[in-house]
Amino acid sequence: MRVRNLAVPGWKTINLLNALNNDQKFIQAVSKADYITLNIGSNDLLKPIKDAFVASGGNLDAETIVINNSLETLVHLYPGLVVANAYEIGLNPLNNLIPGDIHPSLVGHKKLAQIGLEALGLD
Incomplete structure (x- = not known):
């Protein structure tokens, strides 16, 4: 499996939501993923x-x-x-x-x- 780690130390849920809605790097990575693990x-x-x-x-x-x-x-x-x-x-x-x-x-x-x-x- 190819893994793409988008972790950012110290982030809260609001930071992740903002990235998923506005950051093209996050949006593209999530839209192309077969599996997504979320840990916050x-x-x-x-x-x-x-x-x-x-x-x-x-x-x-x-x-x-x-x-x-x-x-x-x-x-x-x-x-x-x-x-x-x-x-x-x-x-x-x-x-x-x-x-x-x-x-x-x-x-x-x-x-x-x-x-x-x-x-x-x-x-």
Whole structure:
């Protein structure tokens, strides 16, 4: 697969929406893509998961965390939309996150890639 990374550190949803509506580089890249992965706002999600893991003494399981269930509703509304449950990397922050940080480690990035491939049926 050819990958085109359009990430911009620090962007909020409004910045992405503006680029998708006004920036020709973004518009062309999205219109030509077979697959699009979108990740925005993860830092806001990973930090509470990491804090909960630490507070639990490492006994946190997926059932303890309530992730936005409306994502599943979107799958029914938009055919072809796939939700990859990437939040699970936060369940093992000692391996999947950079120590003292909320960003994925090399192991975490590999896990994210596998989650994405499985979600798209490309594993």
